[in-house]
Amino acid sequence: MPEKIKIVVNEDRCYLCGGCAGVCPTLAIEVHSSGWEFLQDKCISCKICVNACPVGALSAEPLEVKA
């Protein structure tokens, strides 16, 4: 199992192009006309979206697990 992550967007870089939503295997990203949204419970931590973003607006951060 890969390390559990959350995906974070840099809104100043993001163009809302929808590409990350398109490559995400589990529909864990939604790109609305009003903004970018990440759905943690669907994410499988594959990081496909991070590489695919044409401008590098996405990064993966370790998910803090509450004790």
Next chain:
Amino acid sequence: MSWKYDVVVVGAGIAGPIVARNVARAGFSVLLIDKKWAIGTPKQCAEGISIKVFEKYDIPYDKRFINREIYGAKLYSPSGYELEMRYKDVSGVILERKVFDKMLAYYAAKAGADVLARTEALDVIRKDGKVVGIKAKHEDEPVEIYADVIVAADGVESTIARKAGINTYAPPHEFDSSYEYEMLIEGFDPDLIHLWFGNEIAPRGYVWVFPKDEDRANVGIGINSDNPQTAKYYLDKWLKENNIPAKKLLEINVGVVPVGGFVKELVKDNVLVVGDAARQVNPMHGGGMAEAMEAGTIASKWIVKALEEENLSLLQNYTKEWWETDGKRLEKVLKVRRVTEKLTDEDLDLFIQILSGADAEKIAGGDYGEVIKALLKHPKVLLSSRRIKLLKELL
């Protein structure tokens, strides 16, 4: 709010408006929605398209969305060998997609379709396990759109088809990441499109200059989407290395393009998927407008038949017909892409060098067999069993 239509089409790019127009022309009620508040804007495209599509898909040749007529292409190898293919007649055009997409939606509306901008599909509505409509939002107002047939033409995101249970997943290697400036640029023949190849220049893809004016062009790049570097990194590097100032930028365009992974089952019950959403793009050059028009045409034909004969199982014929025609063609193109992906920079240099000396007319005519034959004749190719093997795979 709740509406009822015969057909609802999600996405007013290229595929969506073609479907909506054709279905409306046959007299059925259609609603075409797009989440954009201005259809066509922003563009995510280099805007190049073959001249043939206007007649083929019954689209007016309207100067309002044609920036420039193009007479061919020029290819550049990593060390700078050039191959020019110039035709006597116009071979393609560089569109203004902001106007083009809006006009396609306008043609759909004129044919009788309703069109709603800033209307985002959020999910499908199910009743007894069957998809009966789309849950959407117009501005901030929730709407339920009921329809007998649902068309997912929502581009690369392809969320609606997936929510309806159609598998549109493709692995990351089957996508290109793209980045583009619409900018002022000088020194390139504005009657040709220009393409640069090389593993250091644009891994798996190419850099393009598509002229919209004598001194204005879409200058962009596509690379494999599983590349750890960004498309932006490679484009900026190329501009810098070629001393092209990027100081007059009119637009920045970003997008991800499917280049393989064509969806197998294009229909599930009463839901159809078309265009980028169905990964129906030419995997060699990443052009998908003509493919979206073709798929939209086939899909609309079967939607009309199914509604006329009140037999929704006829929709399955869209999958069948697409795979027997354009699907078959694109599968072949995908094979070529997979072979060209293995070419080294030396291969690219050699091949472009050989072809620029070969029978230019036949090559410009797109005689594919002739291209491979010309390459196979050359001693530097004949002496390399690896190159022969690659080329034989292409035949």
